[in-house]
Amino acid sequence: xxxMFVDGICQVAGRAAESAGLLAQDQEAFVAAFKQLLERVMExxxxxxxxxxxxxxxxxxxxxxxxxxxIHLFNGEAYPVMDKVRxxxxxxDLTDSGSGGHFLRLEKQAPAPPQDAAKQG
Numbered sequence: 001x002x003x004m005f006v007d008g009i010c011q012v013a014g015r016a017a018e019s020a021g022l023l024a025q026d027q028e029a030f031v032a033a034f035k036q037l038l039e040r041v042m043e044x045x046x047x048x049x050x051x052x053x054x055x056x057x058x059x060x061x062x063x064x065x066x067x068x069x070x071i072h073l074f075n076g077e078a079y080p081v082m083d084k085v086r087x088x089x090x091x092x093d094l095t096d097s098g099s100g101g102h103f104l105r106l107e108k109q110a111p112a113p114p115q116d117a118a119k120q121g
Contacts, residue, residue, distance in 0.1 A: 003039070006038055009054055010035045014031045016056045017108065021061055030108045032088065036084060041073060054067055061109060064105065065107075071100070085106065088108075
């Protein structure tokens with residue numbers, strides 16, 4: 001939960017979003033939402049000495065970012081950052097991790113590539 005790693009993690013997330021084929025403005029919004037969420041998790045976990053795991057994965061057409069934390073984050077509270085995250089992603093899941101914490105999953109799809117005119121025939 002060291003905030004000095006946030007920028008490096010977000011650089012990796014940005015490269016994954018780029019390799020997935022996300023448009024530049026989608027990459028920026030997706031990674032910014034992830035960064036806000038990551039910072040919120042770190043803020044909530046400060047001084048608790050628990051584990052934080054980050055997942056960054058991509059394939060052509062889709063990027064997945066995840067955060068697994070061993071602390072219970074939200075306790076039913078509403079956080080404005082959640083609305084920002086939801087507006088920047090195609091899918092957002094928040095599930096119990098089984099250890100008293102949460103797993104947060106963010107997915108973003110790249111726009112479909114233009115179809116080849118020769119194949120449309």
